[in-house]
Amino acid sequence: MTATLPERQAAEKMLSLYMNILPNLPTCHAQPLAIQIMESCFMSETHSVTITRQDKFKFLIDFEPGLGQIMGDEAPPIGDGTGPTPAHLLAAAMANCLSASLVFAIGKFKGDPGHLVTTATWEVGRNEQNRLRVTGVNVAITLGVAADTLPRLDRALEQFEDFCTVSQSVRAGIPFNVTVKEMDGTVLKQG
Template sequence: MNAQEPFSISLKLLDGYRFEVDFGDAGTLLTDEPEPLGANSGPNPARLLAAAAANCLAASLTFAIRKFKEDPGQVSATVEGYLARQDGRWRVDHLDVNLQLGVDAGDIPHLERALSQFENFCVVTQSVRQGFAVNVSVFDANGVAVHTG
């Protein structure tokens, strides 16, 4: 049996559909549903899920490159989430994540090795993929696609 690593987050309804999410030492975040249900005063859970996947992938890519003592430059990410009706209910259908390296691919000698393993380091994406697709593309600083998966 695998050991589990617990973590805890607490939420408190403030008003309407606006919640305060307490991450403990990491601070708080306000969430809300978009109009007309909420006031759109913060990200909703679907957007938090998309942000979590993109952030985890960007950190995993950075880690995989740094493992070889190489510099990925200023890594950035964009993510597009798609909702679709499934059995009459809205669900996250899939995410498309684009990661951008801050340097040219040629400046990272072990890039191919890092690209072959970084997605497996991402706890969030690998977990979410059990329910729906997360498509990942990586581009270097010149916009050249170096990975699609």
């Protein structure tokens, strides 16, 4: 796959960020990691999750092989509340990604934030068509160590949100497509 100029520039910027970490790794780890980073910068990845209805609004959420399964459900009165709702999963994805991005950004400057605790809260409201929507998400991250023990924390705090794939995608608005098919594969709706 040939990368466009903006893609190459973004990859070079990403690689330079990662190169700050590589000198700290043994050579046997650094070289393969550098190759992996370059390859991942020039190609996009496709991932999947499979959702299978179990009962009412209860769905088995099966992640990629080796990543396990969880049961999702809607809150009462629609569902039974036996698992996280889709809004829980969205907030958890944002909180997890932002936490990992902060750990990464602090680690670039040889720091370790300790055991972070992150809480995501969200509001659900109605849009102009009177449909329920997540209208806002607030993520609060608490460091596990004193801030003054972390080198260049100011720089890490300036950068970390840009490293978060999930929250930046949500912020920008994620384009998506939906296809509905019959059991035999006949497409009923696509768009």
